[in-house]
Amino acid sequence: xxxxxxxxxxxxxxxxxxxxxxxxxxxxxxxxxxxxxxxxxxxxxxxxxxxxxxxxxxxxxxxxxxxxxxxxxxxxxxxxxxxxxxxxxxxxxxxxxxxxxxxxxxxxxxxxxxxxxxxxxxxxxxxxxxxxxxxxxxxxxxxxxxxxxxxxxxxxxxxxxxxxxxxxxxxxxxxxxxxxxxxxxxxxxxxxxxxxxxxxxxxxxxxxxxxxxxxxxxxxxxxxxxxxxxxxxxxxxxxxxxxxxxxxxxxxxxxxxxxxxxxxxxxxxxxxxxxxxxxxxxxxxxxxxxxxxxxxxxxxxxxxxxxxxxxxxxxxxxxxxxxxxxxxxxxxxxxxxxxxxxxxxxxxxxxxxxxxxxxxxxxxxxxxxxxxxxxxxxxxxxxxxxx
Amino acid sequence: xxxxxxxxxxxxxxxxxxxxxxxxxxxxxxxxxxxxxxxxxxxxxxxxxxxxxxxxxxxxxxxxxxxxxxxxxxxxxxxxxxxxxxxxxxxxxxxxxxxxxxxxxxxxxxxxxxxxxxxxxxxxxxxxxxxxxxxxxxxxxxxxxxxxxxxxxxxxxxxxxxxxxxxxxxxxxxxxxxxxxxxxxxxxxxxxxxxxxxxxxxxxxxxxxxxxxxxxxxxxxxxxxxxxxxxxxxxxxxxxxxxxxxxxxxxxxxxxxxxxxxxxxxxxxxxxxxxxxxxxxxxxxxxxxxxxxxxxxxxxxxxxxxxxxxxxxxxxxxxxxxxxxxxxxxxxxxxxxxxxxxxxxxxxx
Numbered sequence: 001x002x003x004x005x006x007x008x009x010x011x012x013x014x015x016x017x018x019x020x021x022x023x024x025x026x027x028x029x030x031x032x033x034x035x036x037x038x039x040x041x042x043x044x045x046x047x048x049x050x051x052x053x054x055x056x057x058x059x060x061x062x063x064x065x066x067x068x069x070x071x072x073x074x075x076x077x078x079x080x081x082x083x084x085x086x087x088x089x090x091x092x093x094x095x096x097x098x099x100x101x102x103x104x105x106x107x108x109x110x111x112x113x114x115x116x117x118x119x120x121x122x123x124x125x126x127x128x129x130x131x132x133x134x135x136x137x138x139x140x141x142x143x144x145x146x147x148x149x150x151x152x153x154x155x156x157x158x159x160x161x162x163x164x165x166x167x168x169x170x171x172x173x174x175x176x177x178x179x180x181x182x183x184x185x186x187x188x189x190x191x192x193x194x195x196x197x198x199x200x201x202x203x204x205x206x207x208x209x210x211x212x213x214x215x216x217x218x219x220x221x222x223x224x225x226x227x228x229x230x231x232x233x234x235x236x237x238x239x240x241x242x243x244x245x246x247x248x249x250x251x252x253x254x255x256x257x258x259x260x261x262x263x264x265x266x267x268x269x270x271x272x273x274x275x276x277x278x279x280x281x282x283x284x285x286x287x288x289x290x291x292x293x294x295x296x297x298x299x300x301x302x303x304x305x306x307x308x309x310x311x312x313x314x315x316x317x318x319x320x321x322x323x324x325x326x327x328x329x330x331x332x333x334x335x336x337x338x339x340x341x342x343x344x345x346x347x348x349x350x351x352x353x354x355x356x357x358x359x360x361x362x363x364x365x366x367x368x369x370x371x372x373x374x375x376x377x378x379x380x381x382x383x384x385x386x387x
Numbered sequence: 388x389x390x391x392x393x394x395x396x397x398x399x400x401x402x403x404x405x406x407x408x409x410x411x412x413x414x415x416x417x418x419x420x421x422x423x424x425x426x427x428x429x430x431x432x433x434x435x436x437x438x439x440x441x442x443x444x445x446x447x448x449x450x451x452x453x454x455x456x457x458x459x460x461x462x463x464x465x466x467x468x469x470x471x472x473x474x475x476x477x478x479x480x481x482x483x484x485x486x487x488x489x490x491x492x493x494x495x496x497x498x499x500x501x502x503x504x505x506x507x508x509x510x511x512x513x514x515x516x517x518x519x520x521x522x523x524x525x526x527x528x529x530x531x532x533x534x535x536x537x538x539x540x541x542x543x544x545x546x547x548x549x550x551x552x553x554x555x556x557x558x559x560x561x562x563x564x565x566x567x568x569x570x571x572x573x574x575x576x577x578x579x580x581x582x583x584x585x586x587x588x589x590x591x592x593x594x595x596x597x598x599x600x601x602x603x604x605x606x607x608x609x610x611x612x613x614x615x616x617x618x619x620x621x622x623x624x625x626x627x628x629x630x631x632x633x634x635x636x637x638x639x640x641x642x643x644x645x646x647x648x649x650x651x652x653x654x655x656x657x658x659x660x661x662x663x664x665x666x667x668x669x670x671x672x673x674x675x676x677x678x679x680x681x682x683x684x685x686x687x688x689x690x691x692x693x694x695x696x697x698x699x700x701x702x703x704x705x706x707x708x709x710x711x712x713x714x715x716x717x718x719x720x721x722x723x724x725x726x727x728x729x730x731x732x733x734x735x736x
Binding site: 033043114128 | 413420564578594598676677682696717720
């Protein structure tokens with residue numbers, strides 16, 4: 001004989017009641033919001049659905065990589081935004097990693113002054129809003145650059161002025177494509193060689209000259225190939241005609257400012273990660289390596305870096321995803337990224353708030369989830385196996 | 388040669404000039420510092436103008452700090468009516484006194500006093516700054532400057548901290564659906580750019596409310612920021628919850644405490660103490676991200692600095708405005724991060 005009330009004394013039953021109550025509450029909330037939204041949209045005369053994506057956009061974009069024109073549809077505009085966001089994020093990730101590594105290693109330097117300067121940079125950058133850097137680079141630095149006629153020349157091929165950075169554009173892509181394929185082949189060859197070398201070492205104990213082969217395949221050959229390709233290609237070098245530069249490709253000042261802000265800001269955070277990673281490898285590890293008879297280079301390569309990387313990878317992934325998200329700060333200076341083009345211009349023109357917001361957020365979420373999944377897989381592969 | 392560095396002079400000589408290579412690096416770096424610092428100091432101090440009232444007084448060629456003096460009230464309060472500025476000041480003082488009274492109160496009163504302050508202070512702040520009930524109403528459109536930066540940061544964290552704790556507990560819960568809901572909430576808000584969330588809040592909140600209910604522009608931004616920071620706070624709290632030995636909750640349960648009693652009396656007091664540095668760091672991030680309300684034309688400190696550049700009477704004051712606002716942000720964030728670091732050190736000891 002169990003009365004219905006005594007069922008409540010069963011923890012499992014209670015747990016289920018709580019969870020069902022939560023689900024009912026969330027569903028009710030969602031229904032409430034959706035009903036209000038559809039009523040408000042009917043009142044405002046907005047049709048829901050994704051049909052608007054095939055309408056002509058009519059929005060002019062100053063910085064296009066995809067061949068989009070004003071006459072294309074709004075979906076085309078969406079891809080312009082995605083491409084611009086990806087472009088600035090990828091370049092910012094590469095440059096801020098390089099700068100961050102330099103600053104992080106400088107912070108650990110035994111030279112007191114060098115370490116102090118790196119520390120001052122880190123403390124300066126980390127305690128100031130990123131938007132400050134974006135506005136500062138755009139309105140403070142780029143706007144203060146000289147007119148096109150007094151441009152700052154970078155080796156006479158690229159020119160920096162207050163209308164942006166003018167860079168040379170290749171006339172034909174054949175030689176560059178050949179060089180790219182060659183570099184790719186070298187990369188594949190190197191990976192194959194490294195795998196073979198490691199397997200042979202595990203089997204026979206014989207060392208493979210992986211480092212030397214790597215230097216040839218990953219540094220020397222690509223450098224030669226690139227030099228040849230750059231020389232073999234005809235370049236459209238910008239030249240001053242009248243008041244501005246003609247020819248070449250103009251990187252708009254918004255891009256330059258946003259990139260500079262992202263790199264200077266993120267480098268401060270990456271430097272701290274690098275410092276933490278290197279410091280996390282205890283001195284005993286290095287000494288043990290030396291006691292085993294490893295050379296300093298081998299200690300660095302086989303003992304220090306693998307262990308430091310293990311500590312550095314999760315926070316680095318976070319920083320890279322932050323760069324992707326922070327690239328939307330370009331909206332404040334009208335860099336045509338996904339948020340400012342799609343959530344800004346396209347939304348203003350069409351009024352399709354819900355669809356546009358959902359698509360924009362989905363891009364960030366999908367990329368974020370993909371990168372996290374990749375990093376988790378890599379992290380699991382190199383994680384310490386404790387028995 | 389390698390005499391032990393006894394006096395500080397020889398210590399510094401060893402540090403900076405120890406080997407020829409060290410000395411070389413020192414010289415190069417010193418030259419680089421001089422190259423940057425000398426023009427900077429000349430601009431900011433030696434050639435700068437401090438006295439005067441208009442742009443015409445700035446003739447020395449350096450920084451025109453007159454601009455900051457003339458605009459100081461705006462940088463602090465935005466377009467808040469000048470004769471009413473005692474109200475945000477009073478709210479700030481009440482806030483500090485309220486927190487001090489909780490910190491200094493005897494142990495047995497702390498909890499009830501703290502909860503009372505948690506309800507009284509925010510309402511008092513909104514009343515004092517916003518007006519009504521006997522005070523002249525000031526529309527949120529006129530709020531601005533540093534006051535608004537602090538207002539948004541504090542009120543957004545009033546949303547973020549309770550929600551964050553709730554979702555952190557949810558993520559650790561045994562109930563599968565609760566866990567799933569918490570994970571989705573946290574990962575969703577952490578995965579999207581804050582600037583998009585501020586756009587989203589200002590566009591969607593009016594849309595999903597019943598017709599006729601109008602949410603204030605500033606409130607939308609605060610809610611949007613609060614939701615995102617809640618997700619980050621949840622991760623900060625999770626760190627503390629995970630660092631706490633499992634035995635604590637098990638012991639509490641064995642003593643017969645219910646889930647909420649065990650959580651409120653045993654787990655959270657210890658876990659929050661562990662996560663306080665991480666939560667402070669999230670608060671610093673919140674202060675920095677508050678600047679993004681600029682995109683929905685709410686003018687916080689950085690927004691006011693940016694807007695002041697458009698004044699035709701003060702053309703070309705970019706550097707002065709950025710230097711002043713940047714310095715304030717830096718002082719606040721640096722101070723907080725030092726505090727959080729000292730908290731962490733104290734815990735480790």
